Amino acid sequence: MAEQTGHAVSALQESLRPLLEADGILGGMLCTEDGLPLSSALTPGLDEESLAAAGARIGQLSRHQLGDEDLEAGVLDASRLRLVVAPVSLGYLVLAADPAAPIGPAVELAKQLAAVIEQTAEETAVGDARRP
Amino acid sequence: MSDFGGDEDRSAAADDCLRLLAREPNSLRFAEYADRLRQLERLSDAMVVCKHGLARHPGYATGHVVMAEILLDAGTPEMAAHHLREALKLDPSHPRAHLMLGKLLLTQGDKGRAAAEFEASLRASPNLVEAQAGLAEARGALTTTQPPAASNSTASGRKAGQRPEWLTADRIGDLVDLVAARPSVDRAHAVDADGRVLASSIFGGPRISGGADVGFVNELRGLASRLAAGRLQSLALCGSQTLTLYLPLGDLVLVAGLRPGADLDEEISDLGDAISAGPPGEMVRADNG
Numbered sequence: 001m002a003e004q005t006g007h008a009v010s011a012l013q014e015s016l017r018p019l020l021e022a023d024g025i026l027g028g029m030l031c032t033e034d035g036l037p038l039s040s041a042l043t044p045g046l047d048e049e050s051l052a053a054a055g056a057r058i059g060q061l062s063r064h065q066l067g068d069e070d071l072e073a074g075v076l077d078a079s080r081l082r083l084v085v086a087p088v089s090l091g092y093l094v095l096a097a098d099p100a101a102p103i104g105p106a107v108e109l110a111k112q113l114a115a116v117i118e119q120t121a122e123e124t125a126v127g128d129a130r131r132p
Numbered sequence: 133m134s135d136f137g138g139d140e141d142r143s144a145a146a147d148d149c150l151r152l153l154a155r156e157p158n159s160l161r162f163a164e165y166a167d168r169l170r171q172l173e174r175l176s177d178a179m180v181v182c183k184h185g186l187a188r189h190p191g192y193a194t195g196h197v198v199m200a201e202i203l204l205d206a207g208t209p210e211m212a213a214h215h216l217r218e219a220l221k222l223d224p225s226h227p228r229a230h231l232m233l234g235k236l237l238l239t240q241g242d243k244g245r246a247a248a249e250f251e252a253s254l255r256a257s258p259n260l261v262e263a264q265a266g267l268a269e270a271r272g273a274l275t276t277t278q279p280p281a282a283s284n285s286t287a288s289g290r291k292a293g294q295r296p297e298w299l300t301a302d303r304i305g306d307l308v309d310l311v312a313a314r315p316s317v318d319r320a321h322a323v324d325a326d327g328r329v330l331a332s333s334i335f336g337g338p339r340i341s342g343g344a345d346v347g348f349v350n351e352l353r354g355l356a357s358r359l360a361a362g363r364l365q366s367l368a369l370c371g372s373q374t375l376t377l378y379l380p381l382g383d384l385v386l387v388a389g390l391r392p393g394a395d396l397d398e399e400i401s402d403l404g405d406a407i408s409a410g411p412p413g414e415m416v417r418a419d420n421g
Binding site for chain 1: 366
């Protein structure tokens with residue numbers, strides 16, 4: 001189980017890397033439902049643990065606020081930093097963005113990336129399950 | 133003290149609170165229930181509810197403010213002050229926390245620091261009458277009760293997250309009408325710091341939980357502060373069926389449900405401008421003034 005998670009996380013790391021090239025995106029990470037960092041690609045100066053804890057909290061509160069409806073993304077927009085959080089089966093995808101950049105593209109990117117991560121996690125899990 | 137008549141009514145109302153809380157034990161509404169229990173003079177119940185709530189949500193500034201009110205009613209001002217300082221660590225602009233700390237300092241005869249707290253409260257919520265009165269008292273009623281000017285104001289006189297000058301207590305309905313009239317907005321309502329829904333564009337339909345709205349915004353405001361991410365400007369919640377914007381305006385929270393396909397960037401920018409400018413009549417008034 002731990003080995004499977006390890007394979008999944010290294011595959012997910014690859015999915016996150018292109019994020020740093022997107023306009024206005026300062027980085028991204030995956031964290032567990034409890035706010036533990038799993039994998040990240042962040043610009044220097046962003047603290048992985050704080051971001052993971054914050055992302056999970058935003059995700060939890062957003063889900064609670066939505067009730068029965070599924071969360072696609074939650075956005076916290078503050079004067080110095082914007083966080084976009086999208087749920088994935090491992091926990092949450094957290095994007096850190098420049099607040100001066102447009103929000104819409106960051107939300108779309110988070111949703112698309114969450115879908116890619118789900119697919120990667122599924123394929124890795126299937127691959128791991130087939131390994132002797 | 134409360135709206136409840138006889139002892140039986142009070143007891144039924146308190147039981148109702150506890151029953152609702154039992155149904156949603158992890159909810160941020162613990163602060164609302166604890167405050168209702170406090171108003172019903174069930175102080176020990178209020179304290180237990182608030183203490184348990186804060187154990188689950190230690191970063192919820194309003195929870196600490198409610199705890200402070202309970203402790204003040206229970207006659208323990210030192211412990212109340214501790215919770216107010218905790219609330220201000222989480223949310224440095226919490227108007228009610230500054231107000232209560234100001235009142236507390238005033239009772240201790242520290243007029244200088246009390247005045248500073250009332251000023252901080254008025255910076256976040258210029259129309260808070262209790263803070264205006266407190267400031268007048270702290271200054272010996274010799275000076276004006278005009279709220280201090282907000283620092284770093286923009287040309288429109290309002291920073292994101294602050295309440296515009298035109299938005300007095302009697303004009304919250306105008307704010308909601310202004311926002312709900314936008315073609316991309318499906319519904320809107322405004323909630324005060326205590327979770328009371330002050331105005332709503334929807335009559336009937338599902339009940340709006342003002343306590344949950346204000347709790348959501350306050351907790352994330354505290355989180356932004358702890359992350360050193362700066363002042364909270366807005367929150368957006370993209371659900372599978374709805375898109376909702378939460379705009380903090382000082383001690384108020386404006387909630388706007390957007391129609392499918394609405395452009396988030398355009399909405400945040402246009403709503404911010406519209407709120408700063410006020411209803412159309414407001415612009416005419418300002419031009420003539």
